[in-house]
Every structure is written in structure tokens, then in C-alpha cells.
Amino acid sequence: MLRKTFETELQQVKDNVLFLGSLVEQAILDSVEALKKRDMDASRRIMEADREINARRFAIENQVMVLIATQQPMAHDLRLLASILEIAGELERMGDYAKGIAKINILMGEQPLLKPLIDLPRMAQKDADMLHRALTAFLDEDVETARAIPQEDDEVDALYNQIYRELITFILQDPTTIERANWLLWAAHNLERVADRVTNICERTIFIATGEMAELDGAANGEENA
Amino acid sequence: MFDKHEIALSVKNLNVDYGDFRALENISLEIPARQITAIIGPSGCGKSTFLRCFNRMNDLVPTARVTGEVLFYGQNIYDSKVNPVEVRRHIGMVFQKPNPFPKSIYENVAYGARINGYKGNMDELVERSLRAAALWDEVKDDLKKSALALSGGQQQRLCIARAIAVEPQVILMDEPASALDPIATLKIEELMQELKKDYTIVIVTHNMQQAARVSDYTAMMMLSKEGSRAGTVIEFGPTPQIFTSPRDRRTEDYITGRFG
Ligand SMILES: Nc1ncnc2c1ncn2[C@@H]1O[C@H](COP(=O)(O)OP(=O)(O)O)[C@@H](O)[C@H]1O
């Protein structure tokens, strides 16, 4: 068919989105792992690696803008490119959440963890898993999967609420734990937000495939959950 | 589709044949008043033929036969009692290639009005029409100069002024900017936005970006089916919808450049 070059370039941008997504996925998992092991060096590496995430996001934006300017995309192509701008932004913010968790580990300094981490790694695992499948759905424009994933946000919210209650109990029993509890709560908050942004990616996938702009559960109410 | 808009032209089951060749098949749609409606589609699908149906220009093609109805504010312009010359006074046409008469700028604008027996102040009409066509400032000191000395873009705006001078309600434009450079094209597009305050505009364009930029509604034309040479309107809707989320696969393929 026509427009071979354009097709190739579209595919390249999608590949770049996927690559960015895999960096972010890894950063989320690594940041919690480093916190769990109190590995400061690993956390510093994660903070450093966030620069690459930011740079790749800008590169994708740039690539998309050049395509819009030179190819005048319409219909599906236009929805795809506009959505990629959005998705790259969401991924970059998720990277910031991972960086935030890395920073918490460094700020904690010599203080021990308030408790061994169990639910935080579970949240991180769930986030990474949802993100991975959301990006696969994006690549395949799989509307059914994109609709299903945001429903799993409830699990992440449930883990968050569990962590929240547990940490509050610590604080009530011993107010001197407040700072250490707060650090972990902040990490949990970051992980909860990641899942909300995965929902936003799923919304974009549905928009790309159908032209329908729908708000899926789990996205809008993110801030109130916190 | 347009709750907010009055309907200027309503096409019902329109067919056009050139001899035994069917050029247009079974078109029905409504053109909203004081809006810009764009007709797009691959070349040869019948866009110009369709446009000519709106003011009975096909009457001038000996082999052409039009069946169906075109209602202009409810009146069928193909009714045997209707005078086609009268139709063209209300529904004017601007062509692809600027076609000024080899006369002065002033005479070009005054010409149609004079034929129609215009009794008012001719100087005023000429000025008003040239202003409406965004040409007055450029030619006001040269009204006696030959129209042929103007640039292509100016000539096209002169033709628009000439169309406006007979005070029509609808202006049909068949690829009005395709012979113009980008700046002159932009001027025509800007002008259309001004004109739509007073006129209903239907424009044929092969330039999709132009349709997307200037029009409020877009009609997508294509050959009606595989193997047929008859064109028809396959999708009609608000321009933003057509260009972001077309419903018909063929529209999608055409506007994304995957057609052919
Ligand atoms: N005067 C005519 N006599 C016979 N066939 C014509 C005439 N005008 C146009 N056609 C045919 O009708 C079809 C549609 O032409 P036209 O309306 O000019 O298409 P478009 O404007 O979309 O390029 C074409 O196949 C063309 O050859």
C-alpha cells in the first residue's frame, strides 16, 4: 500500500514507547527491591537512570511532533500519535514515582525499616504486571484487555489501604515511629498512583482503537484514594 | 444532524447520468445554512458533477441528465416551473481556474448585477462586493485597470466578488485554491470564514488539510461499489469527527492516505 515510510516510522515510535515502558517497569520493581534491602547504591543508580527515562520521553515527543508536522496524520494515525504524547508523559511520571521511592531509601539514611516489607513489593509487582499488559494491549490495540486491566486497580487500592491501616497502628502505638511510617506511606502512595496512570494508558488505547474517549474506573478517583 | 442550523439545500435520491454512463448514484444529504460544507474524495468520483447539481450547471452539459430532487429552502430547483437562470442568481459558482472577463476590475464586478437589472448605486455595490471579497484595499485605486493584470489569487478573489455582487445566498466553489500559491490560498480560506457569516458555502477540494481547516461539515465521496464508476456520498458529518474518527473504513483509508 501507500505511505510505507510513514508506516515504518509509526512502528518505530511504538517500539520506542514500549522500550520506555520496559525501563519504567524495571525502575518500579528495582526501587522497591532497593528499599526492601536498604541498598543505597541501587537507589542512587535508579535516580540516575531516571534521566534516561526523561530523555527518552522527550525524544518520543519530538519524533511525534515531526511526524505530525510532516505527515499531517488523520483519523486513526492522528489518534495514535496524540495518544502517544499522552502515554509517554504517563510513563515519565511513573518513572518519577520510582525515583521518589529511591529517594526515600536515601533519605532514611541509617535508620532501619519500620517493618519488613511485604505488601509494598506486592504492590510493585502488581503495578509492573498491569503496566506490562497495558503496553501490550496498546501495541495490539486490544480494546478488551484495555477495558479489563483498570478493574484490577481495586487490588492495588486494597493493598494501599492495608498498608495505610498498618502504619497508622504503628504510629498510634508509638508516636516516635511517625517519620519512618511516613516514608513507607509515601512509597505506598507512589505505587498506588502508578496503577492510576496505567488506567490512563488503557483509556488511550481504547481511544486509539475506537475513537471513544471513556473514563475507566480507577483513573479519576486516584487522588481521593490517597 | 444540525439542530442549530437551518437547512439551505436538501438533496434527495440524486442520480446523474452522462448519456448511458451513470456518474452519480443515490445521493441524499442536507447542507446547513451559513456553514461551510466540504466535498472530498478521489478524482473522478463525481465531486464537480455533484456541485454542479446545486445550481443546475449540469443543464449546460447536453448529455447530462439529473434525476431526484434538490430542495433550496424547500423548493425543488429541478421543478419544471423553475428558471435555471434564477437558480444561479441565488446559488453562485466560483471555479477552479480564475476566469475574470477581459474587462476592467470594476466591470467584472458590475457585470452580473447589470445583467440582473440592478437598479441601485453601482459604485457602492462594486465597493461592497470587493470589500466582502477582501480585495478592495488592493485594487481601489486601479478599478479601471484590466482584471487580467491581477495576480492569480487576486483574480480568484475578484471572481468571488463578482459572485457576491449578484447577492446570492449560496456560493459553490470548485477547488477554488488549487491553482494558487500557499499565501493566496490562505487568503481565500480566511475569506471563506468571513463569507460564511452571510453565505452558505459548499466547496469541493482535493486538499484534505484544506477541508479540515476550513469546513464545518464534510461529505466524503467515492465510487459506490467495486467495479462501478458511479460516485456517491459514503459518509457525511461534522468535519472534526470525519477527520478524527470517521465511521466508514473507506473514509479512514482515504484520509490516512492508504487508499489506492
Ligand atoms: N461533461 C461530461 N461528459 C461526460 N462525462 C463526464 C462529464 N463531466 C464529468 N464526466 C465524468 O463523470 C465522472 C465524474 O467527474 P467529475 O464530477 O469531474 O469528478 P471529480 O470532480 O470528482 O474529479 C468522471 O468519470 C468524468 O469523466
Ligand SMILES: [Mg+2]
Ligand atoms: Mg472536479
